[in-house]
Amino acid sequence: AQSVAQPxxxxxxxxxxxxxxxxxxxxxxxxxxFWYVQYPNRGLQFLLKYITGDNLVKGSYGFEAEFNxxxxxxxxxxxxxxxxxxxLYFCAVNYGGATNKLIFGTGTLLAVQP
Amino acid sequence: xxxxxxxxxxxxxxMGNDKSIKCExxxxxxxxxxxxxxxxxxxxxxxxxxxxxxxxxETVPNRFSPKSPDKAHLNLHIxxxxxxxxxxxxxxxxxxxxxxxxxxxxGTRLTVL
Numbered sequence: 112a113q114s115v116a117q118p119x120x121x122x123x124x125x126x127x128x129x130x131x132x133x134x135x136x137x138x139x140x141x142x143x144x145f146w147y148v149q150y151p152n153r154g155l156q157f158l159l160k161y162i163t164g165d166n167l168v169k170g171s172y173g174f175e176a177e178f179n180x181x182x183x184x185x186x187x188x189x190x191x192x193x194x195x196x197x198x199l200y201f202c203a204v205n206y207g208g209a210t211n212k213l214i215f216g217t218g219t220l221l222a223v224q225p
Numbered sequence: 226x227x228x229x230x231x232x233x234x235x236x237x238x239x240m241g242n243d244k245s246i247k248c249e250x251x252x253x254x255x256x257x258x259x260x261x262x263x264x265x266x267x268x269x270x271x272x273x274x275x276x277x278x279x280x281x282x283e284t285v286p287n288r289f290s291p292k293s294p295d296k297a298h299l300n301l302h303i304x305x306x307x308x309x310x311x312x313x314x315x316x317x318x319x320x321x322x323x324x325x326x327x328x329x330x331x332g333t334r335l336t337v338l
Contacts (some may be wrong), residue, residue: 143324147329154229154331155329157328158233205324209275210273211275211323215267217265218266218268
């Protein structure tokens, strides 16, 4: 079965420090991976995606993610965290079916302390 | 300029009532989706329409019925509301099916009393 896991419910980081939000996936075919962010009482905003090509993907707001096929991971990173990055982050996988069905992870709450 | 909009933003109702949530997108997309986010923030796809044709129909009680009058609109009607239906419902759209980025609306918080 296709699945995606976010092993950390919460990540705490000090402002200015690098941040990593982890995501691992399990799919039977080629994985197509997405990161979304949800601010309090808001909808999900698209950050970035990996479809094919360069394993390092750059996205919105200075975020990037690295696709690692051998470790089946797609961790979200940012070199220097901002307090305004505090939000709920979702990893999602589309296993390439015709329906564009996304399977979401359970979410990771990022808390950036000033 | 809102790309994907939903009405209402908040919906409070009694058990047993019937209610509808409306979604509109002005992105010119062909595909629209409904998701449910529960109290633990878990997101799950419910339905998807492509060019007014139902293409995803997950295991959802048949009290939930989506309707797509045209490509830009996807409504969700819920009959005989139950306490467990309380959640945030998100609409999303994408240019096409296959593998494509989905863009989400602001959500509708449904509370069933």
